[in-house]
Amino acid sequence: MAMKTWWLYVTAVFLIAATPGPNMLHVMVQSIQQGARRTTASMAGLMTANLTCLIASAAGLGALLKASPMLFEVLRYVGVGYLVWLGIKAWRAPVSSGDGAIEPHARRSIRALYLTGLGTGLSNPKLILFATALLPQFIDTGRPFGTQLAILTGSFMVIELFWFSVYALGGRSLSHWLAPANRKLLFNRVSGTLFFGFGAALLGSKV
Template sequence: MTLHVWSLYVVAVFLISATPGPNMLHVMSQSIHFGPRRALATMCGLMSAVLLCLVASALGLGALFKAAPRLFDLLRYAGVAYLIYLGIRAWRARISTDDEGPGSPRSGWTLFGTGLLTGLSNPKLIVFAAALFPQFIDPQRAFAPQLAILVGSFVVIESFWYAVYAFGGMRLAAWLRPVARQRLFNRLTGALFVGFGGALLGSRA
């Protein structure tokens, strides 16, 4: 992998990660409801999903999906169902009053698991890992160093945007104290998750 190829990869990942999607929306909403510190467990779950998808792609999962499209469809439908579930839950989320603090605490493992499943059902990540990521690996060069550089670069960039969205959520939490704004945010978040589910439903291996 040349420096030019790596530079193109970094630019592509930076732009893809910056674009609002299920991962970033989930980080922001968890930061609003539980605070940025508690949202770290969510970020770890999302990042684990990123690592799993990228490594699986590099090891040939994309080719497997092309050879067995029914397997891809099975995973796709499961992801669609989970995103729609998140959308319904966000739409119906409890509204807190001004004198209440952050939402009721959840265990770190619960937040991690929710983040992991959200990441694994992310249409952007699935399409990127299956179709785009393998193209940056030069088969004529050593595999392991390339994989380490590409995955490491992705983790650094993705972590940066997690922090941006988490602290953005923290600042947004104060604005969302009025009940009407909370209800609007919950409705918008729910609709976006359902929309992401529709995007995944329309994706192809």
């Protein structure tokens, strides 16, 4: 892989990762509800999903999905359903009424945080489209495949981790602003609507 190709890839990934999507929204919500430190478990689940999708793409999943429209449709609808479920959860998340304080969120286990992050990552339309359609374009078939995959995957993971940290810290700061119940309710409705939107985007996506 030529250096200019790598720089093009890094720039594209940096901009794509910075754009708010299901993964970044999930990190911010978990940071607000569970705290920045415990959000690392959710981040680990998301990173596992990233790595899984990138390796699967390299193993030929992208070509398989293109060759089997039915399989792609099944995976797409599963992802849509999961994102809609996250949106419903956000809309129905309770807040207290009367004293203006946020109703405390249950302390979730590390395992639950990890698995929710994993599910969110695997249903992320941006990740699916990137892994199946964009990543293969940066592979030079005339050079060692394994080395290129390691560089591209490693670069992607570092950039994603950077933006996860930014959104987690942003959620920690935002939690103070969300102290009044009416603001918390508004945030729940907005984040829920965004998850619905991501589900609609995945439903209408074509690879």
